């Protein structure tokens with residue numbers, strides 16, 4: 186509150202004699218609230234003057250001069266000195282806390298029109314985002330972007346899979362039979378508690394519970410219609426997880442199918458599923474769902490002619506937002522594609538990128554993007570800066586692009602280089618509205634692929650989309666169709682340790698992010714961005730030794746656990 190009042194005050198009322206003062210002019214500005222007095226100091230600075238602020242709750246007990254120490258740099262000054270900084274290079278100075286951690290609100294916008302409860306996005310990479318990851322991200326309040334290293338119909342069926350689920354994980358639907366079919370073996374149930382009995386249209390007619398089938402001696406020879414419970418209780422697909430769980434408890438059911446408007450089963454929620462979901466820590470924020478109760482999902486596409494046909498399929502399948510996936514988004518191809526998307530699907534938000542400079546960003550904004558993805562060579566698997574000598578330190582890139590994008594109200598995604606909760610805080614406070622993560626989510630249960638053991642550790646494969654292996658798998662068309670027929674990798678193939686479920690570690694991570702916001706005195710993303718742009722937020726560059734000091738040091742052995 187105090188900071189917001191202060192920022193508003195500053196925006197409205199700059200000290201009149203600011204330019205004439207040399208430096209160290211201090212004095213009380215106003216008693217803005219009962220216990221707080223603010224002091225303002227102006228100082229000459231190249232190229233333009235700025236204002237730094239100090240505040241104290243009980244100024245009478247403090248030395249007047251100490252309140253006015255010029256401490257740290259404003260972002261504007263720090264990022265204009267010709268250095269390319271990344272997250273680890275910079276550190277925020279703490280500010281003032283007047284609210285609890287839980288009061289921090291991380292609601293944000295992915296694009297102009299799409300809002301999220303949490304600022305997290307999974308990267309469109311074939312070892313990060315398929316339907317399981319997208320469902321998990323949306324259930325947490327973020328969003329997943331499905332990769333496109335596959336055929337258009339494969340990518341569309343991933344969208345359909347996300348849209349057809351209500352649980353934050355993908356389980357196999359129960360097997361279904363027609364009314365005249367027999368269930369001749371217990372194996373026909375698979376791991377499901379029932380077999381669905383459906384009409385030819387797919388409409389649910391009833392189900393045969395495993396317990397009923399086991400209790401009947403003639404079950405193997407009877408048609409399913411004689412064994413089924415007709416008109417079984419079901420919930421509509423627009424019913425969210427909590428309401429479905431309540432229904433199960435109220436009706437004392439072990440499981441309940443969810444059906445769409447045509448009566449076709451889209452999911453089956455069991456008591457076990459409810460317990461599993463409830464075992465995960467909860468942040469208490471709404472999932473990312475549309476008006477129809479379905480999870481929202483994004484999809485990546487390229488900028489080639491054939492990508493227009495892919496886009497058509499993705500839109501039909503229900504994609505809620507598209508990401509034009511390129512390492513250097515400021516191209517004639519991307520500008521053409523942005524215009525095509527806006528012309529053909531005016532209701533569909535399009536994210537452009539990747540960009541790292543204000544010039545690149547402005548070009549894509551002029552072309553009509555609804556969101557910008559920022560990062561070139563900053564990803565854990567990226568070799569672009571080594572191979573092409575082009576890119577930018579991620580902290581500088583996020584600050585520069587976000588500063589220009591904010592003028593047009595275009596939200597920014599800080600993509601790549603996220604290795605811990607502190608990096609997320611830095612990305613968001615430097616102006617991003619969301620963070621996109623690859624390696625941070627790879628290795629989780631929800632990432633595609635299977636676990637394997639390497640040197641005694643359980644790991645999952647994680648690879649760059651510009652690695653030779655990924656290019657060979659699906660994107661030959663992208664590369665071999667190019668005028669140059671030689672393939673040069675801009676990414677590597679590696680592995681990431683098993684991290685467990687995103688449903689478990691993301692809530693803890695986001696709580697840590699809230700603690701960072703609290704230390705800065707920012708109760709929301711908007712408040713953080715206001716602090717940044719009003720220069721109240723102060724930063725410094727950390728020397729190499731300061732970075733070492735900021736980490737764990739001087740121990741022979743230790744275990745690092747976040748929760």
Ligand SMILES: NC(=O)C1=CN([C@@H]2O[C@H](COP(=O)(O)OP(=O)(O)OC[C@H]3O[C@@H](n4cnc5c(N)ncnc54)[C@H](O)[C@@H]3O)[C@@H](O)[C@H]2O)C=CC1
Pocket residue numbers: 487488489490510511512513516518539560561562563564567569601649650651663664667675676
């Ligand atoms: N964020 C980053 O730092 C990087 C990301 N990547 C990832 O690797 C993957 C591949 O990235 P890129 O190679 O940049 O993909 P891209 O599809 O943008 O570009 C591949 C090549 O095709 C050309 N191209 C694109 N559209 C064209 C058209 N309509 N006509 C003719 N030529 C056209 C491009 O100029 C480029 O030479 C993406 O998933 C990207 O996210 C790769 C390198 C760096």
Ligand SMILES: O=c1[nH]c(=O)c2[nH+]cn([C@@H]3O[C@H](COP(=O)(O)O)[C@@H](O)[C@H]3O)c2[nH]1
Pocket residue numbers: 308309310539560562563564565566567568569570600601602603621622623624625648649650651652675676677
């Ligand atoms: O130079 C690159 N070569 C690649 O092969 C590659 N594949 C992905 N990406 C980008 O890296 C981001 C993920 O980075 P993190 O693992 O650090 O989260 C992703 O979100 C992408 O922006 C690549 N960059």
Ligand SMILES: [K+]
Pocket residue numbers: 562563564565566567568
């Ligand atoms: K890198």
